[in-house]
Amino acid sequence: MKVLVFSDMEGASGINTYEQVIKEFGEPFEEGRRLLMGDINAAIVGLSEAGATDFVVADSHRRGSPPNVVDDKLQQNATVIRGDDISRYDYSGLAAQVLVGFHSKAGTESGFLSHTMSSLLGFAVRVNGRWAGEGELEIWKAGRFDVPTIMAAGDSALASEIKSFFSDIPTVAVKASESRTQVHCLDPKDTQDEIRKTAAHALNSLASFKVNIVREPINLVIAFKSEELTDWAAKMPRVKRIHKRAISYEAKDWEEARAAYHTAYHLAFRVVDPATARLGDDERVKEMRKELVRKMIRERWALPLEPLPNIP
Structure with a gap:
């Protein structure tokens, strides 16, 4: 059973400053990568406990250039995709998708490092009358290929946002966001254990999840x-x-x-x-x-x- 672990970075456990998600800041970024790997591997371990055998990890933050995921630190049988390979990836054969390290959408005052695709552009997307974030966009993309999203992990603003769109998707709030630049991080050991347990429970309950798609046109x-x-x-x-x-x-x-x-x-x-x-x-x-x-x-x-x- 194959699962896509779609990773961003701002919403990872323990990350509390923009310096940890931008390579040009040096050592803080390396610490951010270590923290992100803890969340990704926790999800993979939990999914493995529930029967998943193959994993694809999408390194999506800044399109994976420079790399955020540390390939040789991944648990289990995982393949990493980056850049255009993410856009071109064929979802056929996937049992499910989970989101890790995600943040809330542009315009969220209480969301830590909230933005949609680019903070430098102030980019924002409204879909059929509702402003949507990167999490929703990836959930809808997977849904187009009949793949359910069964978990989303990020800050508390992201968790609330996902629930407002998709009440059936379980979320893990790894930190309490206070503003766009202030956040209270929980102990990564605790949040990563929660990610593991939530991922395992979700995959064990796979049959209960629906596929989320957008009304067209x-x-x-x-x-x-x-x-x-x-x-x-x-x-x-x-x-x-x-x-x-x-x-x-x-x-x-x-x-x-x-x-x-x-x-x-x-x-x-x-x-x-x-x-x-x-x-x-x-x-x-x-x-x-x-x-x-x-x-x-x-x-x-x-x-x-x-x-x-x-x-x-």
């Missing part, structure tokens, strides 16, 4: 933190500019909707990316690149939360 609203970023996303075909910071798109099915919000994301990222890309790959500028990224991240999380656009 799909109305998308895609928002950004600034008008300039939205200008770039508005270059997409078939979009409507409905707000100075938002566009809308009508998709016939989930595949088209997912392609649309990824395209909008990449178009807008052209504004941010040159700040690092123009430095080139010369060895002499590697530290300059790191410092620029650190500066961008520090400034971003020091800013107040932009309210999501008020769109009927």
Whole structure:
């Protein structure tokens, strides 16, 4: 029996600062990787106890570049996928999916490091009238392939968010979020044991889970933190500019909707990316690149939360 362990990072046990999820901060990131591995391995052990034999681990934070998952520290028979391999992954043959290390969606004031796909862009996605986060997007993607999501682990804001969308999916709150930059972490030994037990119980109860899918056709609203970023996303075909910071798109099915919000994301990222890309790959500028990224991240999380656009 094969299970997909879809991992992010901000919602992992013990992680309490953005420095632990960004490689450019050095040693704190290595500690963050160690903490993330504890959660992933706890899920794998619990799933193994319930009969799973094969595991695919999606290293999704920053698309796994640089790697967050430490491949040689994984328990059991696990394969790691990163980057485009995650987008192209064939879900056929999976019994279930679990989410580990996830955070709440953009606009969540009480969510630790809350964002959707990119804090630098202030990116946000509304699906059929509800603002959704990365957890919901991955649950719907798996559902499109008839794969149920049977557990989600992250901070308390993420747990509440998942329950508000999918009341049947069990959650593990590994820390109590107080704001976007403040969180009270529980003992990782305790939370990882809870992840293990919850994963085992969920897989043992697999027959009771339903597959969660989106009602089609799909109305998308895609928002950004600034008008300039939205200008770039508005270059997409078939979009409507409905707000100075938002566009809308009508998709016939989930595949088209997912392609649309990824395209909008990449178009807008052209504004941010040159700040690092123009430095080139010369060895002499590697530290300059790191410092620029650190500066961008520090400034971003020091800013107040932009309210999501008020769109009927």
